[in-house]
Amino acid sequence: MAYDRVRFLVVQDFLEFKKKHYLPDTPPSQLKKDQDRRFYFHLLQGMVRHQRLLETEIQRRVNKPFHKLQGTVIGILTLGLYQLFFMDKIPVRASIYETVELATPFRLLPQKALINAVMRNLQRDLEKKYSYQVHPLPIRTSHQDWMVERWRQAYSNDDVQSICEANNTFEGITIRPVAPWNTQQLYQMLKEEKVLATPHPIVSQALIVENTSDLLISSVFIKGACYVQDASSQIFLELTQNLWKGFVLDVCAAPGGKAIQIQTAPHVTNLVVNDVSRKRLLQVCQNMQRLQRNPPVFVVSDGRFLPFAAKFDAILLDVPCSSSGTIRKNPHIKWIASESELLSQTTLQKQLLENAARFVKPEGVLVYATCSLEIEENEQQVQKFLEKNPDFIILPFATNTAILDSYRSFVTEKGCYKVIPSSSMMGFFAAVFLHKR
Template structure:
C-alpha cells in the first residue's frame, strides 16, 4: 500500500477534450471585474503551496467551475511537478547570469515553459497572454516583462527548431533528484535506470477491472455504448486501458459497479494470489481495497479486511457495495498488534506502507517530497508488520509481502532480514505451485520473488511469497 495520500489521476491531454481530434482549448481568461479565478492562477497558487508545505493535492475540487478547466488544472499541476527540474533548467538558460527569481515568478515561468513544450494544443499566445497578465496583476510590470521576454525567447527557439533543452544529464533531463537516480543506477545499472526515469514521465491513462460476472470484452462493449473507448491491456488478462476517460466517472457502468480502477501491477499480483492462496485469508493494510475486491471475485475466502484508518475502511465498504460484491468482515486495527490469536489464519496479504517510488508515474510529487534520509523511514514498521503476520499465520501458511517500492531495502533486503530472524519461513518462488503466463515470467527474479519495474504498461511493484515451513 502506498504511503502517499490519495490523488487524482492525470490523463493525457487528448482525453481532456473527450474527442479523438479535439479542438484547441482556450482556458477562460480572468476579466478585470470577474471574481472567478483562472486555471493558471489556481495552478500557480496550489503549486506554490505545495513548494512551501510539501502537501500535494492536485484536486481542483470546487475551485474551478468549468469541468474542462478542472481537468486542465490537473494536467498543468501534474506537469509542473513531473518536469519541474527540467523546466527550471530551461528558464535558467534564458536568464542573465545572477538574476534571482522570486518563487512565484519562477513558478510562472516554469508553467509557461511546460505549456510551450508539452501542451501544443493550447495556442502559445493564450499561454503567454494570460501568464503575463497574472504576473502583472500579482507582482507588477517589471516581473511581467521578464516573463514575457523569457517565454517569447523560448517560443522563437521552438519555431526555429532549436533543440530545447540542450544535452542534459539523466537526472535533469527526466527531472529527478540526483540522489534518486544514483540509487537506481547503483541498484539496477545505468541502462535500466534510464528506462525507469523515462517511464516515470509517461502516464498514458488508467486501467480498470471488470466487475462481477463481466468479462473484459463485455465491459469494453458496455463502455463503448456510453462513448468511452477502452482497449484490452497488452499483458494483463481482462484489464482494460482507458486513455480518454473524460466521462468515465459519469457512466452508468461506473454507477452500477461494472468496474473498479486498479493499477496493472496490483492486478497482476491479485491474479497470482487468487491462484495460490488457500483457506482463510487476512488482508492487512488493505484500503482502498482493490486487491480485496479482486480476491473475493476470484473465489478467495477473506476472513477479514484490515486497516488502521476508519475513513479508508469506509471507502473499502463503499467499493464493495458499488460493485455489488458481498463485503467480507472489516477490521479497523493496527497491523502491528492484530486482535487475533496465534496461528489463526492460513494466509496474510501484507501490502505494506512504503516509499512508493514505484508509483512516480502517477504520483510525480514523490520526487520532491521524499529525501534520501527519509526514503527508508518505513522499514521499521514493515518489519513489525511482517513479524505480527508471522504470529497469526498457521504452520504451512503463507505471508504475501508486497510493496510499490523500487528500493531493495524495503524489498529483497527486508525479506532477507525477516527470513534470518524467522528461520521457519522460506521464500517460495511464485512459479513453484503454478506456471506463470509467458508475458509475466520476466517479472520473477532469480530468487523467486516478484519485481516489476516501471515501463509503458506498469508501475513498480515487489512481492514475496513467504511460506511457514513448520
C-alpha cells in the same frame, strides 16, 4: 477577464506545492466546467512532474541569479515553459500571451517584460530545434540527483533510464472488469457512455482510461462493472490466485483493491479485512458496496499488534511504503526531501512482517508486497525476514507455470515478483513466504 482563471489557480497551487509538498486530490471549487478541471490537473501535474527541467531552462534564460527571481515569477514561467515544451496543442502565441498576462492578477506588472523575454527566448530556441534532451538524465527527466543515484546502485543503467522516463509518462488509469462483466463488455459499455478506453498492451483483461473524471461519473463505474487497479497489481493477483484459500487475512487492506479480488478466489472461506485507519477502511466498505459484495469481516487494528486468537491459511501484507514505483501517477513523490524520508517506513514494514508471521498456520503463506523500487523496502526486508525466521522459506512465483509464461520477465532470480515502471505499469514488488511447519 484578461487573464486565464485556470492558469492563475494552477500557478497558485504550484507555489503552495513548493512550500508544502502537497498536491490536491480535487480541483479548486471555483472551477465548475469539466474541461477546466481536467486542464487544471494536467497543467499542475505536468509542472510538478517536470519541475527540475523547467527551472533549469528558466535559469539559463535569465541574466540574474535564480534566487533573486521572485517565487511567483518562477511559478508563472514554469507554467509557460511547460506549455511550450509539452503542450503542442496550444498555439505558441497563445501560451506566450496567457503566461505574460498572468503577471496582472499576481500584481507583478513590472515583471511582464522579463516573463515575455524568457518565453520568447525559448520560442526562438525551439524554432531552431533546441531539445531539452541535451541535459543529463536527472535534469531532462526531472529527478533529484540522490534519487537517481540510489537507483543506479540497485539497477542497470538501462533500467534507471527506463524508470526515469516511465515516471514522466502517464496515459491514464488502468481498470479491470468485475464479474459477471468481461473486458469486451466493459469496453462496449464505456464506449456507449463516450468514455474512451484502450486495451492494455500486456494484461489482456485490463483497459486504460485517459479521462478519470468521465470514468468516475459513468453509470458503468457506479454500478460496479469495473474497478481501478494498476496492471502490475492485476498480474500480482493473477500469479497469487491459487494461494488464497481457507481463512485469509489482509492486514493493510485499504482502499481494498486486492481484498476485493481475493474475496472472489474460489477456495477462500473467510476473509478478514484489517487496516489501522478506520476512515480508510470505510473506503473498502464503500468499494465493496459499489461492487455489491457481501461484506467480509472488518477489523480496525494496528498490524503490529493484531488482536486475533486464531491463525490464518494465507495473509496478505501490502505494506505502507515510499510508493516510489507509483511516481508516474504521483509525481510529487519525486520531490521527497531526503533519502531518510523516502525510507521512513522500513522499520514499520519489518515490525508488520514479524508480527504477521506469528499468525500464519503451518503450511500457510505470508505474502509481502510493496509498490516501491527501493531495495531496503523489498529485497532487504525479505532477506532479513528469512534470516530471522528459519521456519519460513520463499515460495517462488515461478511455481505457477501455466500463468507465468507471459509474465516470466517479472520473476526475479530469487523467485520474487518485481515490476519496474514502464509506460503502462507502476512498479511493484512481492515475495511469498511459506510456513514450513
